[in-house]
Amino acid sequence: MYDSERPAPSMKVDLKVESGDAPMYSDAHIVHVEICQRSKSGMKKSVLEEVVKNAVESGTDLKTLLDGDLFEAVESIRFGGVNGDVSNTPPVNSENRIGWQYHVYKVDTSGGQLEDIEEEKEENSVHAAKNWILPSADFEGLWESLVFDAGVKESLLSYVEVTMLLSERGVDPNLVTWNRVVLFHGPPGTGKTSLCQALSHKLCLRLGSRFDYGHLVEINSHSLFSKWFSESGKLVQRMFETIEGLVDDPRALVCVLIDEVESLAAARNRCGNEPSDATRVVNAVLTQLDNIKRLKNVLILTTSNVTGMIDLAFVDRADLKKYIGPPSAEAAYGILRGSALELMKKRIVAHDNICADFKKLAAKSQAAYGQTEKLISIAEKCAGLSGRTLRKLPFLAMVKAGVGSGGSLAAENMQIIPSEVFFGALDSAVDEELADRKKLDK
Ligand SMILES: Nc1ncnc2c1ncn2[C@@H]1O[C@H](COP(=O)(O)OP(=O)(O)OP(=O)(O)O)[C@@H](O)[C@H]1O
Numbered sequence: 001m002y003d004s005e006r007p008a009p010s011m012k013v014d015l016k017v018e019s020g021d022a023p024m025y026s027d028a029h030i031v032h033v034e035i036c037q038r039s040k041s042g043m044k045k046s047v048l049e050e051v052v053k054n055a056v057e058s059g060t061d062l063k064t065l066l067d068g069d070l071f072e073a074v075e076s077i078r079f080g081g082v083n084g085d086v087s088n089t090p091p092v093n094s095e096n097r098i099g100w101q102y103h104v105y106k107v108d109t110s111g112g113q114l115e116d117i118e119e120e121k122e123e124n125s126v127h128a129a130k131n132w133i134l135p136s137a138d139f140e141g142l143w144e145s146l147v148f149d150a151g152v153k154e155s156l157l158s159y160v161e162v163t164m165l166l167s168e169r170g171v172d173p174n175l176v177t178w179n180r181v182v183l184f185h186g187p188p189g190t191g192k193t194s195l196c197q198a199l200s201h202k203l204c205l206r207l208g209s210r211f212d213y214g215h216l217v218e219i220n221s222h223s224l225f226s227k228w229f230s231e232s233g234k235l236v237q238r239m240f241e242t243i244e245g246l247v248d249d250p251r252a253l254v255c256v257l258i259d260e261v262e263s264l265a266a267a268r269n270r271c272g273n274e275p276s277d278a279t280r281v282v283n284a285v286l287t288q289l290d291n292i293k294r295l296k297n298v299l300i301l302t303t304s305n306v307t308g309m310i311d312l313a314f315v316d317r318a319d320l321k322k323y324i325g326p327p328s329a330e331a332a333y334g335i336l337r338g339s340a341l342e343l344m345k346k347r348i349v350a351h352d353n354i355c356a357d358f359k360k361l362a363a364k365s366q367a368a369y370g371q372t373e374k375l376i377s378i379a380e381k382c383a384g385l386s387g388r389t390l391r392k393l394p395f396l397a398m399v400k401a402g403v404g405s406g407g408s409l410a411a412e413n414m415q416i417i418p419s420e421v422f423f424g425a426l427d428s429a430v431d432e433e434l435a436d437r438k439k440l441d442k
């Protein structure tokens with residue numbers, strides 16, 4: 001994959017290191033063209049790639065192609081830039097582009113399957129994990145829907161690229177150590193779990209030439225504590241045996257997600273000096289992680305919303321520890337704008353030209369149309385609210401705007417909400433949320 005003719009995916013080039021300064025990167029980048037093929041389409045991937053490539057690189061109108069010749073074959077096409085952002089149209093301003101990279105993929109529609117493990121003492125099985133085949137329809141579009149400050153998504157993709165490069169070149173891990181373990185920590189509702197799911201999905205489709213498919217195994221930490229003492233260690237062992245079975249296929253990328261890793265660590269701390277079932281579980285997990293992280297096709301993703309409580313043993317193992325905080329005003333703008341555009345697309349809110357570039361708008365170097373200024377002032381008020389709360393606000397705004405009163409929910413009666421009414425209601429929904437929070441803080 002990293003042959004000399006083709007630059008590595010989205011890897012930045014022209015790394016200039018000026019003395020005493022942090023490395024400077026140029027804007028030159030690769031544009032990733034992600035082509036989601038319909039599951040029923042029998043077209044060969046290489047043929048489809050060639051057709052899209054010719055169209056993109058000759059400037060042919062893609063919409064006509066997608067509505068016409070490629071209608072039966074293609075579900076969607078996205079263009080991913082260096083910062084992890086994505087659009088549905090080829091980038092216009094592409095002087096800095098150093099190449100295109102095409103990824104044709106089909107999504108799996110079977111969803112997350114429960115992995116059950118039998119307990120020995122009882123005819124009882126435990127839902128120890130959930131396993132998705134990747135790329136999965138469940139996570140299509142998730143990466144694009146997550147909005148973080150500049151650099152977050154980019155650094156994640158770079159981390160994995162470097163990991164893959166080291167493995168592929170056979171770099172001796174005794175000389176350059178990397179653990180394939182990532183820890184996301186931060187307050188509740190900031191998108192940590194979603195980011196792990198989205199990253200796993202994105203990697204499987206971007207690394208399509210290295211892996212045929214992938215798995216996301218989401219471990220249910222709580223389920224590992226058997227009510228039978230001494231059984232828990234065995235449960236962990238059996239669960240990892242299942243994972244090893246998946247890792248045995250070198251054409252599969254296996255992402256293991258241990259969500260809320262603090263629940264394991266907290267259990268170990270609670271038991272003080274007494275070796276207990278909880279200690280056994282955590283030790284068993286750590287030993288198993290050490291075993292599988294040496295394998296080339298594994299990535300371990302962990303999350304926690306209480307950093308202070310995470311076992312140091314976990315923290316030490318993570319190569320990348322990333323704090324995911326509440327969205328900045330700019331990210332809040334992106335999240336709310338995304339929700340508003342979706343409601344406009346579905347003809348619930350009237351169309352409005354809400355501009356995209358928050359920085360230019362805030363600096364007044366770009367004219368603001370429609371309700372753009374209103375949305376900027378709303379986003380600025382949202383400092384401290386989590387992504388989870390922000391995603392709920394447009395819904396609350398609709399309730400406030402009176403949609404649904406008087407039986408207007410029936411589609412034929414439904415009136416499109418004028419955009420100024422919607423954004424006015426969104427503004428008061430934010431005020432109400434902030435006032436409620438103040439009361440709870442007291
Ligand atoms: N930065 C963000 N951009 C867009 N959506 C977000 C963001 N942060 C959170 N969300 C939305 O909020 C919801 C909750 O996110 P998620 O469960 O990933 O958060 P979390 O950090 O894992 O929370 P917790 O710590 O409580 O487990 C998701 O539906 C997600 O789409």
Ligand SMILES: [Mg+2]
Nearest residue numbers: 192193259303
């Ligand atoms: Mg979570």
